[in-house]
Amino acid sequence: MSLRSPLGRVLGLGSARGGSSHWYAQRVTAVALVLLGIWFVGSLATLDGGSYEQVTGWLGSPLNSALALLLVVVAAYHAGLGLQVVVEDYVSDNGTRAAVLVAVKFALVVAAVVGALAVLRIAFGVAA
Amino acid sequence: MAQRERPLSPFLHYRWQYTNTLSILHRITGVLLSLGFFILVYWLAAVAGGPERYAEARSCLGSPLLQLVMFGAAFAFCYHLCNGIRHLFFDMGYGFELKTARASGWYTAGAAVVLALVVWIVLRGSLGGGA
Ligand code: HEM
Numbered sequence: 001m002s003l004r005s006p007l008g009r010v011l012g013l014g015s016a017r018g019g020s021s022h023w024y025a026q027r028v029t030a031v032a033l034v035l036l037g038i039w040f041v042g043s044l045a046t047l048d049g050g051s052y053e054q055v056t057g058w059l060g061s062p063l064n065s066a067l068a069l070l071l072v073v074v075a076a077y078h079a080g081l082g083l084q085v086v087v088e089d090y091v092s093d094n095g096t097r098a099a100v101l102v103a104v105k106f107a108l109v110v111a112a113v114v115g116a117l118a119v120l121r122i123a124f125g126v127a128a
Numbered sequence: 129m130a131q132r133e134r135p136l137s138p139f140l141h142y143r144w145q146y147t148n149t150l151s152i153l154h155r156i157t158g159v160l161l162s163l164g165f166f167i168l169v170y171w172l173a174a175v176a177g178g179p180e181r182y183a184e185a186r187s188c189l190g191s192p193l194l195q196l197v198m199f200g201a202a203f204a205f206c207y208h209l210c211n212g213i214r215h216l217f218f219d220m221g222y223g224f225e226l227k228t229a230r231a232s233g234w235y236t237a238g239a240a241v242v243l244a245l246v247v248w249i250v251l252r253g254s255l256g257g258g259a
Binding site for chain 1: 155158165166172179186213251
């Protein structure tokens with residue numbers, strides 16, 4: 001006897017396990033990153049030396065801060081989805097796997113929030 | 129009773145082809161880029177922290193070790209970008225013909241190397257190399 005109903009035990013354990021939405025999100029974020037990545041590297045290339053004034057002037061414009069914000073969020077999401085697959089492929093022990101996955105996702109979320117706040121702070125003007 | 133033959137894990141009997149290397153490189157560069165993401169955040173936080181913090185970060189990123197890391201990240205980005213686009217075409221069902229897949233593999237690798245060199249030469253100044 002178990003506390004869990006037979007239905008509860010099998011729900012979410014089907015062959016697909018929501019894998020298709022994971023696959024799809026990985027692709028959508030990849031397409032977004034093609035554009036955001038080219039924008040980011042291309043912009044850095046026009047900065048010519050990257051003095052503080054140049055960088056804040058560039059990132060301070062509304063369009064550029066919006067794109068930088070998107071880059072941070074989308075890259076973290078894409079990396080999270082990707083690293084999850086890598087971890088699932090190489091870490092077979094269930095407990096260790098869960099722990100590693102939680103650690104990876106925590107680290108990415110913290111980094112994404114720090115990055116997003118940094119972009120907002122630049123957008124609204126760094127208090128010098 | 130005779131032991132039935134068990135299936136072997138694919139990597140134990142697949143013949144090596146250079147396209148395998150391209151795939152594993154996509155994975156390796158993906159992991160490297162994920163580490164590079166933390167450098168990006170560090171850099172953004174430094175910009176947000178004001179001119180002094182930014183100058184500190186620049187000299188930190190300008191150290192030989194970090195320049196090497198950044199070069200690795202730049203190459204990883206270019207490779208992952210090019211091969212990622214190749215993957216997206218596969219996902220749409222194009223380019224599975226063996227000949228096409230091999231040719232696109234070579235183009236991808238070549239484009240990634242050239243792009244990485246261009247990016248590095250153009251960006252060195254902005255990435256702390258000139259600091
Ligand atoms: C620049 C544009 C990018 C494109 C076009 C792209 C494309 C892709 C694609 C199509 C996949 C799935 C490959 C597969 O399932 O076989 C993938 C996986 C992955 N990507 Fe990206 N990506 C990009 C940027 C990034 C960035 C910026 C990061 C890190 C912050 C990243 C990290 C990863 C990781 C960790 C994987 C998993 C690798 C694996 O499962 O083997 N990617 N990428």
